[in-house]
Amino acid sequence: MTIAPSPPRRWLRRGLLALFAALALLAAIVVVNTLRAPSRQLEPGAFEPLAVDDEQALEHLAAAVRLQTISPEDPADFDPAPFTALHAALERAYPKVHATLTRERVADYSSMYRWQGSDPDARPIILTAHMDVVPPGDLERWTHPPFSAQRVDGALWGRGSMDDKGGLIAILEAAEAMLAAGITPTRTIYLCFGHDEELTGAGAQAMAARLAERGVTAELLVDEGMGITDGLFPGMTQPLALVGVAEKGYVILELSVEHPGGHGSAPPEHTAIGILAQAITRVEDQQMPASVAGPFRESLETAGPEMRGPIRFIATNLWLFEPVLLAVLLGDETTAATVRTTTAVTVIEGGVKANVLPSHASAKINHRLNYGDTVQDVMDHVIEVIDDPRVSVSLVAGNEVSRLSSTDAPAFEQLARSLREARPEIAVAPTLFVGASDARHYEAVAEQIYRISPFIMDEADVARFHGFDERLREEDFMAMIQFYGRLMQLE
Ligand SMILES: [Zn+2]
Structure with a gap:
């Protein structure tokens, strides 16, 4: 005598079967896409080389x-x-x-x-x-x-x-x-x-x-x-x-904080330097969003059919693998630069003497704009993530993509x-x-x-x-x- 599986277990089995079938179908689509992706390379024509010494x-x-x-x-x-x-x-x-x-x-x-x-x-x-x-x-x-x-x-x-x-x-x-x-x-x-x-x-x-x-x-x-x-x-x-x-485009922003100075014996919770430091940390921690867009997407789509190994599956199926690819590319600073606007805090100034509260602190950030981002987008993003009216953000130089x-x-x-x-x-x-x-x-x-x-x-x-x-x-x-x-x- 057999005992019929209880309804929840049956549903679970059906669910697993459906999931397995969906994964198999997805895998089949990926394989077919990969195999069918045609080479976009042009055949070289006949060309008489120039005579050169x-x-x-x-x-x-x-x-x-x-x-x-x-x-x-x-x-x-x-x-x-x-x-x-x-x-x-x-x-x-x-x-x-x-x-x-x-x-x-x-x-x-x-x-x-x-x-x-x-x-x-x-x-x-x-x-x-x-x-x-x-x-x-x-x-x-x-x-x-x-x-x-x-x-x-x-x-x-x-x-x-x-x-x-x-x-x-x-x-x-x-x-x-x-x-x-x-x-x-x-x-x-x-x-x-x-x-x-x-x-x-x-x-x-x-x-x-x-x-x-x-x-x-x-x-x-x-x-x-x-x-x-x-x-x-x-x-x-x-x-x-x-x-x-x-x-890529190019942006230099300046962050600056003005704060009443005074003697170091009765300081506020954050000095101008402390406020600026928090702002810098936020800008570094919350970078502009990444995307596989524009010319870089075209690179992958054009080179994909010429590739060997697992990367070929990824490059010829960006519709599916884009999030995975982004995660991998963002893991390395060189490849991250191809998929997002970069952020580099390059200059910092503030403070004159160890026992005097700074009345001013400022920093410069160099961004290189990714395709799809504008100078204004970067300004807006930086102001939003700093979210502190005590920090003013100004544009020093900007070149669009x-x-x-x-x-x-x-x-x-x-x-x-x-x-x-x-x-x-x-x-x-x-x-x-x-x-x-x-x-x-x-x-x-x-x-x-x-x-x-x-x-x-x-x-x-x-x-x-x-x-x-x-x-x-x-x-x-x-x-x-x-x-x-x-x-x-x-x-
Ligand atoms: Zn050159």
């Missing part, structure tokens, strides 16, 4: 790196001599470019070139790079002196080799090689080389203003950006070129194809560029703006940007010349 090109890059075109910490220390020397070196190295293209000096040391295209109706292309570099820092920490441009282990070492003289020289090599081969571009090409990108970008602003005055609207502008990441993006077995389609360039535009397709034609082994995806570049100054004169430094960048290379032992692999430099040559030949 590798040794001579590397000599030109070395000569440029040896010139110490430093953007100093204090603009008063600016030395124009290396810039003038670089202008002269470029004239000597690229005689055909200087005989064919028009060149004008803008904002004293920036250079803007114009190469008339064969089709007057086609919209121009702008390629930009900058001639200045950041100071080398502690010289002892360089394996090879930063301005010696030594060629060791298949790379050219020195400050500016990656950021951004590699790009500058590769563009000019490509133009010179095109002229030598008798190739005239279809579209008019502008080459805009700034001299103070690492300071204020005044050169780029002046060149953009001049283009605007002349009514130029380019189809496409390509500036420096992230390198072609290798081993940096989880799940990717091939290098991934992350093309910046927008830049730059305009978002399209990944559906023909220009993006052409850029992605050009990248894969120069390097068929890579995949291409859009991203939100977390740095800042000259590109944002050109929004009024270019329809689509993309940021990419087309050399391979692995984990060790990340620290070389503005760090020590900056160097460019020779094979990367050669591929860069072909990439820019491809871009300048777009129809």
Whole structure:
């Protein structure tokens, strides 16, 4: 004789069965989605590489790196001599470019070139790079002196080799090689080389203003950006070129507290410093909400089908896994910066003497805006979480997230194809560029703006940007010349 399960137990069993069935269905949907997610990579077309003298090109890059075109910490220390020397070196190295293209000096040391295209109706292309570099820092920490441009282990070492003289020289090599081969571009090409990108970008602003005055609207502008990441993006077995389609915004807020001062013997419960400290803690503990939105979402959706391992299931099923993914990304400060507006308390001031109550205390916070957040959103959020009328919040500086360039535009397709034609082994995806570049100054004169430094960048290379032992692999430099040559030949 069997005893029938009591009703509650039967319901429990049914419930478990239903849950199991739902989970199985969900798993099946995830697997099918993952397997069906099509690759979005474009097939490279046939492309005749430009004939380039590798040794001579590397000599030109070395000569440029040896010139110490430093953007100093204090603009008063600016030395124009290396810039003038670089202008002269470029004239000597690229005689055909200087005989064919028009060149004008803008904002004293920036250079803007114009190469008339064969089709007057086609919209121009702008390629930009900058001639200045950041100071080398502690010289002892360089394996090879930063301005010696030594060629060791298949790379050219020195400050500016990656950021951004590699790009500058590769563009000019490509133009010179095109002229030598008798190739005239279809579209008019502008080459805009700034001299103070690492300071204020005044050169780029002046060149953009001049283009605007002349009514130029380019189809496409390509500036420096992230390198072609290798081993940096989880799940990717091939290098991934992350093309910046927008830049993060920038906000500096000041928090300040005014409080009656007085002698330290009869203090209130919280001094101005104590009130400020509480406010800072609240701002750090309650950060802006995170989201997998905009360009970063597109990165995952585009790279997802190329990934291997569990991350591929996540990237191709964001509708389900977004909360899990966010939790993982927020666990690490580097990846957290890709999904939310960051918060860094960078300066604090207050107090004059150990036995005197401070009458004033203030702090500065640096936020980098994520896609979807505005300067006003950050202000509102900070005021709300501090929730204390004794703390005043004021805006010191604010730059919104730059305009978002399209990944559906023909220009993006052409850029992605050009990248894969120069390097068929890579995949291409859009991203939100977390740095800042000259590109944002050109929004009024270019329809689509993309940021990419087309050399391979692995984990060790990340620290070389503005760090020590900056160097460019020779094979990367050669591929860069072909990439820019491809871009300048777009129809
Ligand atoms: Zn740069």
